[in-house]
Amino acid sequence: MHIFYLPEATQGYMNLPEEESKHCVRVLRLEAGENILITNGKGHLFDATLIDAHPKKAIVELSAARKGYDYWPFHLHIAIAPTKNIERLEWFLEKATEIGIDEISLFTSYHSERRIVKTERLEKILTAAMKQSVKSRLPKINDVIPFDRFIKSEIKGQKFIAWIDDEVSEQLLDACLPETDCTILIGPEGDFSKEEVNLAIENGYKPISLGKARLRTETAGLASCHIVQLINYLKK
Amino acid sequence: MHIFYLPEATQGYMNLPEEESKHCVRVLRLEAGENILITNGKGHLFDATLIDAHPKKAIVELSAARKGYDYWPFHLHIAIAPTKNIERLEWFLEKATEIGIDEISLFTSYHSERRIVKTERLEKILTAAMKQSVKSRLPKINDVIPFDRFIKSEIKGQKFIAWIDDEVSEQLLDACLPETDCTILIGPEGDFSKEEVNLAIENGYKPISLGKARLRTETAGLASCHIVQLINYLKK
Numbered sequence: 001m002h003i004f005y006l007p008e009a010t011q012g013y014m015n016l017p018e019e020e021s022k023h024c025v026r027v028l029r030l031e032a033g034e035n036i037l038i039t040n041g042k043g044h045l046f047d048a049t050l051i052d053a054h055p056k057k058a059i060v061e062l063s064a065a066r067k068g069y070d071y072w073p074f075h076l077h078i079a080i081a082p083t084k085n086i087e088r089l090e091w092f093l094e095k096a097t098e099i100g101i102d103e104i105s106l107f108t109s110y111h112s113e114r115r116i117v118k119t120e121r122l123e124k125i126l127t128a129a130m131k132q133s134v135k136s137r138l139p140k141i142n143d144v145i146p147f148d149r150f151i152k153s154e155i156k157g158q159k160f161i162a163w164i165d166d167e168v169s170e171q172l173l174d175a176c177l178p179e180t181d182c183t184i185l186i187g188p189e190g191d192f193s194k195e196e197v198n199l200a201i202e203n204g205y206k207p208i209s210l211g212k213a214r215l216r217t218e219t220a221g222l223a224s225c226h227i228v229q230l231i232n233y234l235k236k
Numbered sequence: 237m238h239i240f241y242l243p244e245a246t247q248g249y250m251n252l253p254e255e256e257s258k259h260c261v262r263v264l265r266l267e268a269g270e271n272i273l274i275t276n277g278k279g280h281l282f283d284a285t286l287i288d289a290h291p292k293k294a295i296v297e298l299s300a301a302r303k304g305y306d307y308w309p310f311h312l313h314i315a316i317a318p319t320k321n322i323e324r325l326e327w328f329l330e331k332a333t334e335i336g337i338d339e340i341s342l343f344t345s346y347h348s349e350r351r352i353v354k355t356e357r358l359e360k361i362l363t364a365a366m367k368q369s370v371k372s373r374l375p376k377i378n379d380v381i382p383f384d385r386f387i388k389s390e391i392k393g394q395k396f397i398a399w400i401d402d403e404v405s406e407q408l409l410d411a412c413l414p415e416t417d418c419t420i421l422i423g424p425e426g427d428f429s430k431e432e433v434n435l436a437i438e439n440g441y442k443p444i445s446l447g448k449a450r451l452r453t454e455t456a457g458l459a460s461c462h463i464v465q466l467i468n469y470l471k472k
Contacts, residue, residue, distance in 0.1 A: 070448075091327065098455050100448075134450050173466060211469060212306075212336075214370050219334050226462055230409060233447060 002028055002036050003131050004060075005138075009040040011062050013051065021058040024050065038062055039130060041138030045069045070136045072100060075157065075181040076228050079105035079150060080221045081188035084113040090125050092218040096225045097129035097139055106144040111190030119143050147196055151203050157181025161205040162220055164191050172208040172224055178232045184208075186221045238264055238272050239367050240296075241374075245276040247298050249287065257294040260286065274298055275366060277374030281305045306372045308336060311393065311417040312464050315341035315386060316457045317424035320349040326361050328454040332461045333365035333375055342380040347426030355379050383432055387439050393417025397441040398456055400427050408444040408460055414468045420444075422457045 004020045016024060024030050032053050038046040044065035052059035078101060083089045093104065108115045122141050130138050158180055160172060164187075176182060185192075185200060192200070197207065210223050240256045252260060260266050268289050274282040280301035288295035314337060319325045329340065344351045358377050366374050394416055396408060400423075412418060421428075421441060428436070433443065446459050 095455055095458075098449060098451050099459070133452070171469070173469065211465065213334060213465070215334050216369070219331055222331075222458075223335070223462060226459060227466070229447065229449075230463070230466065233407070233409065 002030065002034075003134055004036060004038055005041060005127055005131060006038050006060075007041055009038050009044065009046055009062060011046075011064065013059055013061050016058040016060055018056050021054060021056050024058050025053045025055040036060065037134065039134075039136045039138075041127075041130060041136070043070060043137050045134070045136040066136075070100075072229070072232060073179045074228075074232065075102045076100065076225065077103040077105065077155070077181070077183040078186060078221055078225060079107055079183060080186040081109045081112050081147075081217060082106055082114045082117045082144065083217050084189060086114065086117065088216070088218040089117070090122065092221045093122055093125050093139075093141070094129040094132075095222050097126055097135060098133040099222065099225050100135075100137075100229050101139050101225050102137070103140045103142070105142045105150060107147045107150040108144055109147040109188050110193040110196055112188045113190075115144070117144055148199060151185075151196075151199055151205070155183050157183060159183050159185075159203075159205045160208045160224075161185040161192070161197065161200045162210050162224055163187065163197055163207045164214065165207070168207045168209045170206070170208050172210055172227050173231065175206060175208050176228055176231050182228055184224045184228075186217060186224065189217055238266065238270075239370055240272060240274055241277060241363055241367060242274050242296075243277055245274050245280065245282055245298060247282075247300065249295055249297050252294040252296060254292050257290060257292050260294050261289045261291040272296065273370065275370075275372045275374075277363075277366060277372070279306060279373050281370070281372040302372075306336070308465070308468060309415045310464075310468065311338045312336065312461065313339040313341065313391070313417070313419040314422060314457055314461060315343055315419060316422040317345045317348050317383075317453060318342055318350045318353045318380065319453050320425060322350065322353065324452070324454040325353070326358065328457045329358055329361050329375075329377070330365040330368075331458050333362055333371060334369040335458065335461050336371075336373075336465050337375045337461050338373070339376045339378070341378045341386060343383045343386040344380055345383040345424050346429040346432055348424045349426075351380070353380055384435060387421075387432075387435055387441070391419050393419060395419050395421075395439075395441045396444045396460075397421040397428070397433065397436045398446050398460055399423065399433055399443045400450065401443070404443045404445045406442070406444050408446055408463050409467065411442065411444050412464055412467050418464055420460045420464075422453060422460065425453055
């Protein structure tokens with residue numbers, strides 16, 4: 001079934017946004033009477049019917065939202081250094097949305113090769129990934145800020161820094177508690193500097209390992225996201 | 237440190253293959269005396285020194301292989317339907333190599349949109365991923381065959397089929413035993429047909445779920461690979 005994004009979706013008759021109307025009527029050529037799905041990006045997925053196939057202001061009728069859809073009792077936040085090749089970051093966003101994530105922060109770090117990203121484009125990728133994987137939650141993405149500013153911002157819950165170092169033996173899989181908010185820092189190609197790791201530790205971040213394998217930035221981001229979701233499945 | 241692939245690497249003085257010599261000397265401009273790493277793709281990683289920076293037949297001197305590097309006491313085999321967009325399959329191969337995988341089989345299935353792939357190109361991607369993630373094991377990739385032929389081939393160890401169905405409640409995370417060979421079937425976009433699932437079950441494959449989230453083919457492949465590696469970390 002086709003799915004559309006309508007941020008203010010609640011119930012009853014509503015208009016699809018212009019871009020979604022166009023996609024629905026002009027691209028997919030759906031006709032009045034067709035059953036569709038609507039996500040509001042805030043955790044609600046609705047069964048709906050296309051009532052008026054207008055190419056700019058399509059009208060849909062929404063039933064009650066599906067209960068307990070996409071619910072997880074924690075806030076998963078990954079702060080990651082944008083990769084030199086932006087496609088690798090985009091890939092991470094798509095896959096993390098599929099696996100399940102709430103918030104992504106971007107920071108520049110001592111070894112960062114990329115310092116500028118267009119958050120608007122990344123938001124589009126997140127929206128497409130949400131629809132593609134039939135998710136009801138659109139992850140939030142924050143603009144790039146310097147690492148030291150991010151690290152000093154107030155963050156609740158568990159705080160981890162994934163750091164490639166033989167001295168770090170504690171695994172995220174063991175350290176992370178289920179049903180608890182969680183923020184994980186993922187470094188750039190070239191990893192965090194020693195000073196950055198120390199700054200993170202001073203600010204309450206715990207160094208953890210993601211396992212034996214050496215992972216690229218975007219793979220480390222996805223692996224940590226998957227581990228947190230599995231822990232919550234496993235330990236609850 | 238730079239890493240090169242030399243399939244027959246053992247010990248002492250050896251020539252790098254022509255392409256690796258060129259990359260070492262012409263592209264990276266390494267000079268005699270530099271420390272490098274050599275992987276033989278069979279589970280051995282060697283510390284080595286570049287002795288003669290010849291652009292076609294570079295000579296290297298290998299020390300003893302690092303002990304216990306990249307060792308896992310099971311054979312992880314994922315059989316997957318090639319994705320319509322080949323880049324998604326390539327991405328799976330790269331990421332699975334990083335996480336750790338032994339063998340990949342490709343099959344065409346009732347809903348497969350892609351029936352032809354160039355295994356040679358995929359082998360290059362696996363080799364690049366092995367080097368990039370400093371792995372000593374090059375995953376084996378098998379040519380595409382029809383699903384029913386694959387399913388009837390003799391395979392040892394645990395056999396699972398990941399199937400998107402609300403009736404399947406057993407999780408791979410619970411069903412998979414550590415330190416045991418494991419083959420997992422991942423269906424195409426559009427999933428397996430009911431007949432294919434039945435054929436798999438008749439041939440000893442157990443239906444399992446990868447969790448609550450709905451995953452694309454390549455994400456399901458990677459998630460199952462990661463789950464098996466985590467189980468082996470967790471339960472051993």
